[in-house]
Amino acid sequence: MxxxxxxxxxxxxxxxxxxxxxxxxxxxxxxxxxxxxxxxxxxxxxxxxxxxxxxxxxxxxxxxxxxxxxxxxxxxxxxxxxxxxxxxxxxxxxxxxxxxxxxxxxxxxxxxxxxxxxxxxxxxxxxxxxxxxxxxxxxxxxxxxxxxxxxxxAPDPVWAMESKPTPGLWDLPAPRVAVTLRSHPLLTAPRLETITRALVDFQKATQTFIVLLPFQKAQDYEIAQAIQPALKDVSQILHFEEPQILKGVFRGVEMAIGMRLHSLIMAASEGCRAFAISYDPKVNRLMEDTDMPGWDLANLPNDANLISKTWIEHYANGDPLSPDKIQFLLDRASIHKAVLEDALT
Missing domain, CATH: 3.40.50.11930 (Rossmann fold)
Structure with missing residues (x-):
């Protein structure tokens, strides 16, 4: 067939x-x-x-x-x-x-x-x-x-996607935090500036290495480049085209801050703490289904200090999904496989 x-x-x-x-x-x-x-x-x-x-x-x-x-x-x-x-x-x-x-x-x-x-x-x-x-x-x-x-x-099938080791990730200083932002009309220049200031404060407080991770080069890379100068020697932009390698990044970071739906799914499925910045109802649905903390981009606080304190608190005391919950979602995601098997007999 x-x-x-x-x-x-x-x-x-x-x-x-x-x-x-x-x-x-x-x-x-x-x-x-x-x-x-x-x-x-x-x-x-x-x-x-x-x-x-x-x-x-x-x-x-x-x-x-x-x-x-x-x-x-x-x-x-x-x-x-x-x-x-x-x-x-x-x-x-x-x-x-x-x-x-x-x-x-x-x-x-x-x-x-x-x-x-x-x-x-x-x-x-x-x-x-x-x-x-x-x-x-x-x-x-x-x-x-x-x-x-x-x-x-069933949950998004990417919960069940197999990951691969990420080249060069383990050569970067630890602990690491991944940041995945994308272009959007609501991500205005003032909001991006506020997020950047919050990331600088967060990095100083946690002494983490910031991995800027564009998911779509055409939309995300420019944003990563705009953020990086403020983080100088404590960040690096990593870009991977192969999705299994992209998912593997989240095995080597302590926390993810993301707009992209699948960056958050990949992070959560690899047992990484995740914090969402939602630009779309599909991200809100994920937040609801997994009790993932976050803000709607439209209601992002104007106070960089408040944002950084919230991220620091989640980094220090937030919990990733439990192994049992991850396994449950992975098992449920396999329903999509059963649908294919049933339809394509």
């Missing part, structure tokens, strides 16, 4: 690459993956798979015709908060696959936000016609309940 995998792959986003890596890890052994990617050569080389240009309709149709199944490969693909066009792209591919008679799986989806009625209608129709659906959070499950679509609910 051949399955065409569709997601935000080949665009340099560590979280989406982690979803692809986990999907490939969970695919049944009799299924040959074919991947739609923004960088097919890189995707093919990294994962050892057949890959095609995601924006070339001729390549997409040719790939669909060669496959028996089509899989939305995880994450917030059906949402119109960041793009009006994006949900129609993904829904269009799914509808085409359904019309061609392929088995179709909406896998590990985080649905929404859906601000526009037409996007909501398209989402409902598309999910209703899928062979199998799995979602990663209660809010997505509530939408499917409202639409009378059957589904499986």
């Amino acid at each position: 051949r399955a065409l995998l569709s997601g935000y792959y080949g665009k340099g986003n560590g979280g989406d690459e982690a979803l692809l890596a986990t999907l490939l890890q969970m695919l049944p052994s009799h299924v040959t993956p074919v991947v739609l990617s923004g960088n097919p050569d890189e995707t093919s080389q990294r994962y050892g798979v057949e890959a095609h240009e995601r924006m070339s309709m001729s390549s997409v149709i040719k790939a669909l015709r060669s496959c028996d199944a089509f899989i939305w490969g995880g994450g917030s693909l059906i949402q119109d908060a960041t793009s009006f066009i994006s949900p129609f792209y993904y829904a269009g591919l799914m509808a085409l696959a359904q019309k061609m008679g392929l088995k179709t799986v909406a896998w590990a989806q985080g649905i929404g936000p859906l601000k526009r009625s037409q996007v909501r209608w398209v989402a409902r129709q598309t999910f209703s016609n899928c062979t199998k659906v799995s979602v990663r959070d209660n809010a997505s499950a509530a939408l499917l309940n409202e639409w009378n679509v059957s589904y499986f609910l």
Whole structure:
């Protein structure tokens, strides 16, 4: 069996690459993956798979015709908060696959936000016609309940992604703290300046080494570069494209401060303390599900001293997830694997 995998792959986003890596890890052994990617050569080389240009309709149709199944490969693909066009792209591919008679799986989806009625209608129709659906959070499950679509609910599959040792990390001074920020309209210059001052105070108080960890180079690297001069010799920017290595970073740090959803999932799953700065409802859902401390970016305190004191307190006295809780989430995440096995028989 051949399955065409569709997601935000080949665009340099560590979280989406982690979803692809986990999907490939969970695919049944009799299924040959074919991947739609923004960088097919890189995707093919990294994962050892057949890959095609995601924006070339001729390549997409040719790939669909060669496959028996089509899989939305995880994450917030059906949402119109960041793009009006994006949900129609993904829904269009799914509808085409359904019309061609392929088995179709909406896998590990985080649905929404859906601000526009037409996007909501398209989402409902598309999910209703899928062979199998799995979602990663209660809010997505509530939408499917409202639409009378059957589904499986399980934690984000990246909880179960295998990690690899991180080159060079153990050569850096210990203890270490990872910081993962991303560009966002709410991360204004004054807010970034406040966060930077708080990080400086936090580092001085804890004597930690700050690992600035861009998850998507195009969006995050510039922010890391803006922060680093204030931390001079007590920080370093590390950038890794391979998601398993990216996850391995969190084995070697004492705490993570992050905006990126999957940076926080990776940190928590590796037994690292995590503190969230939420820019999106999906981060709030993770905070609720794991009792993870944090702030909404929109309500970030203006007082750098208050921020640093809060981080210091969490560093000194905060608890990571217990091994039992991590194992529970990992076991539950394997439901996404069972969905694939059931759908692709």
